[in-house]
Amino acid sequence: MKQIVFGESVQGASHKRSGMECQDSYKKIECDDGTTIMAVADGHGSISCPYSKTGSYIAVNVFCKVMNDFHDSFADNIEMLLTYLNREGDTKIAQAVDSEWKRRVLKVHTNYKRDVPHTDDGEKDKQEIFKQYGSTLIGLMITPIFLFAFQLGDGDISYVDNNRFDQVLQIEKILGTETYSLSRISSWKKAITAVRRRDSTEELPSAFLMSTDGFANSYKNEEEFKKACVGYFEMLKEHGADAVKSNLKEWLAETSEMGCGDDITLLIAYFYDEGSSAD
Amino acid sequence: MAETLKRPGGELSSRPLHFFWIVDCSGSMYGEKIGTVNHAIQSTIPEMVDAAKNNPNSQLLVRTLKFSTGASWVTPNPVNIEDFAWDDLDAGGVTDLGQAFDMLAAQLTIPPMTDRALPPVLVLLSDGQPTDDYKKSLDKLLHLPWAKKSVRIAISIGQDADDTILQEFAGNRELVLQANNPQALVKMIKWASTAASLVSAPASKPKDIEGSLASNGAANDTNAPLVLDMNNIPDPGSIGANDVW
Numbered sequence: 064m065k066q067i068v069f070g071e072s073v074q075g076a077s078h079k080r081s082g083m084e085c086q087d088s089y090k091k092i093e094c095d096d097g098t099t100i101m102a103v104a105d106g107h108g109s110i111s112c113p114y115s116k117t118g119s120y121i122a123v124n125v126f127c128k129v130m131n132d133f134h135d136s137f138a139d140n141i142e143m144l145l146t147y148l149n150r151e152g153d154t155k156i157a158q159a160v161d162s163e164w165k166r167r168v169l170k171v172h173t174n175y176k177r178d179v180p181h182t183d184d185g186e187k188d189k190q191e192i193f194k195q196y197g198s199t200l201i202g203l204m205i206t207p208i209f210l211f212a213f214q215l216g217d218g219d220i221s222y223v224d225n226n227r228f229d230q231v232l233q234i235e236k237i238l239g240t241e242t243y244s245l246s247r248i249s250s251w252k253k254a255i256t257a258v259r260r261r262d263s264t265e266e267l268p269s270a271f272l273m274s275t276d277g278f279a280n281s282y283k284n285e286e287e288f289k290k291a292c293v294g295y296f297e298m299l300k301e302h303g304a305d306a307v308k309s310n311l312k313e314w315l316a317e318t319s320e321m322g323c324g325d326d327i328t329l330l331i332a333y334f335y336d337e338g339s340s341a342d
Numbered sequence: 343m344a345e346t347l348k349r350p351g352g353e354l355s356s357r358p359l360h361f362f363w364i365v366d367c368s369g370s371m372y373g374e375k376i377g378t379v380n381h382a383i384q385s386t387i388p389e390m391v392d393a394a395k396n397n398p399n400s401q402l403l404v405r406t407l408k409f410s411t412g413a414s415w416v417t418p419n420p421v422n423i424e425d426f427a428w429d430d431l432d433a434g435g436v437t438d439l440g441q442a443f444d445m446l447a448a449q450l451t452i453p454p455m456t457d458r459a460l461p462p463v464l465v466l467l468s469d470g471q472p473t474d475d476y477k478k479s480l481d482k483l484l485h486l487p488w489a490k491k492s493v494r495i496a497i498s499i500g501q502d503a504d505d506t507i508l509q510e511f512a513g514n515r516e517l518v519l520q521a522n523n524p525q526a527l528v529k530m531i532k533w534a535s536t537a538a539s540l541v542s543a544p545a546s547k548p549k550d551i552e553g554s555l556a557s558n559g560a561a562n563d564t565n566a567p568l569v570l571d572m573n574n575i576p577d578p579g580s581i582g583a584n585d586v587w
Contacts, residue, residue: 244548294350309344324399
């Protein structure tokens with residue numbers, strides 16, 4: 064089995080009109096043992112979150128660092144990591160991400176000498192600082208024997224193969240424009256996770272698509288979003304990853320333009336037989 | 343050079359933004375009041391069309407609900423703002439506000455609403471006191487997920503209007519706009535219509551993890567205070583007028 068991981072972020076059509084930079088970030092790490100760690104984050108972009116681009120950048124780096132550290136700690140026995148994540152992944156990983164994100168945000172805020180808000184008691188108002196960097200976060204760790212999925216806030220992690228499409232995590236849908244956020248105190252309580260064992264009979268080719276909510280919100284409904292994910296997978300099979308990669312930015316820009324106008328990030332992990340070509 | 347390929351399928355669409363005018367057409371609105379409402383809403387349509395053009399990634403859909411003795415839809419289906427035409431309303435009868443809330447609630451459920459819509463905007467114009475038992479209907483309305491997320495504005499017409507009821511609807515005292523004369527009513531209607539342009543260019547916001555409850559028991563997580571800039575609500579005291587309702 065071979066794999067290729069690639070992605071693209073585009074500034075939303077409405078952000079182009081208002082001159083606001085893209086608030087999304089993504090990151091991937093590919094380890095020697097075939098493990099891949101991927102993260103996508105969507106900074107809120109509202110007036111009260113002026114540094115949310117930085118917040119999303121910190122978020123993807125924190126997820127990749129936390130998961131990479133776990134991966135290294137269990138490098139000799141990846142099965143043990145599976146057991147650990149099954150037992151405590153929903154709390155320990157979420158707490159680690161939450162606290163590290165907040166630590167880094169405070170550090171960045173201090174380093175850049177940005178205004179420090181204070182509470183009525185004269186204390187540093189950390190909550191108010193976190194809010195200025197508000198971001199969602201979705202993450203995936205795909206090892207040779209299992210996958211671990213993480214989600215805090217909106218966004219989608221979708222799986223596609225020749226026979227099925229499914230959402231790896233089923234999140235609570237919040238109407239309107241609100242989302243759960245790393246910026247909230249105890250944000251880890253709203254994180255959801257899933258652990259799935261991979262087996263040798265796993266269908267190939269297959270793909271994981273991680274996307275910010277601007278992608279799904281640009282489609283008419285859930286069914287059309289599903290069609291799009293399957294369409295990307297068909298493109299990968301038919302034209303190869305390089306062709307998809309070189310067209311991706313334009314496709315996403317068009318999607319935002321004709322859809323909801325939000326920033327869009329799509330990060331794809333494509334798995335295929337060694338005999339076939341991905342490029 | 344890499345091959346240029348057509349974007350994979352899946353039908354794209356802008357996000358719908360539902361805007362509701364909810365107009366009191368009871369007998370006390372007869373004459374100048376309903377005439378001013380007709381004129382003011384008619385005159386805001388071009389501005390709403392312009393606002394919609396500036397936000398092509400949302401689809402502004404407008405509907406009018408009137409209530410007096412009973413309630414009914416003037417526009418039964420959502421109409422794109424570019425195709426929306428205001429039909430002048432007449433006044434007469436009692437004030438069945440509860441029935442209007444029931445009809446509104448039926449439209450704010452999913453379906454017919456979709457979960458990918460933008461927060462709806464509800465603008466209630468009233469000068470009187472309800473004659474039916476509106477409380478149960480309002481409570482039911484405000485417990486609907488989309489109603490909780492809606493931007494709710496009430497325009498209080500005349501000095502005798504019961505602002506307590508309008509405040510229960512709006513969920514925020516500042517979003518009960520005072521219109522004690524024709525000039526103020528025109529300004530308040532124009533201001534309320536701008537809510538659509540603000541909601542149609544949204545950014546994500548962090549959701550409170552611990553929800554809070556308003557005094558009426560409805561979840562107090564309306565978007566309104568976050569979406570609208572309430573600093574620029576016209577000041578009724580600064581609006582000169584020859585006559586006062």
